[in-house]
Amino acid sequence: MHVRAQLPVVGAVAAGGALGAAARYAATVVWPTPSGAFPWTIFGVNVLGCAVIGVLMVLVTETAAVPHPLVRPFLGTGVLGGFTTFSTFALDVQRLMEAGETLRLLAYLAATPVAALAAVWAGTATARLALAGKGRTA
Structure with missing residues (x-):
């Protein structure tokens, strides 16, 4: 495929x-995470983004x-690729490690992928239910 054809994408x-x-970024400004605290804002952003992706x-x-x-x-x-963030998740992990917050670090490492996958499933299931109720699925 010609490069020019990909420019709109x-x-x-x-x-x-x-x-x-x-x-x-706006979410992190409105709800900043104090040093050593559980990074609820990025956790929430990633979970919300995954639900919307579903x-x-x-x-x-x-x-x-x-x-x-x-x-x-x-x-x-x-939009959703820019909204969700693995790089900030990794930075939060590093910050928790440097702060010696082992329990929060482990909780964040475990909870993020579990909650993200559950959010994709919930978003998908909810959308399918809504569409089935309207008789609009393919």
């Missing part, structure tokens, strides 16, 4: 990523309506 991902990252994937793959080809790159890879 790259633009959609970049624009969405900027919005998602700005929203994540809903989005059902809407773009399991409905009769065919979405615009840039919806998934913009919202999924861009």
Whole structure:
């Protein structure tokens, strides 16, 4: 595929990523995590983002309506990819380790992937139920 044909996708991902990252940053400004505390804000951002990813994937793959080809790159890879964050999760892990907060560190390491996967499942299940109730699944 020619590079020029991918420019709209790259633009959609970049624009969405900027919005998602700005929203994540805003969350950390509104709800900052004190040093050594459990990083609830990033935990919440990642769990919320995963739930929305579950809903989005059902809407773009399991409905009769065919979405615009840039919806998934913009919202999924861009907005939600910029909103959720593995790098800040890793930084929070490092900070907890440096602060000697072993119990919080282990809780964060265990709870994040479990809650994130549960959120994807819940978002997917909720979207499917909502669509089935409206008779709109493919």
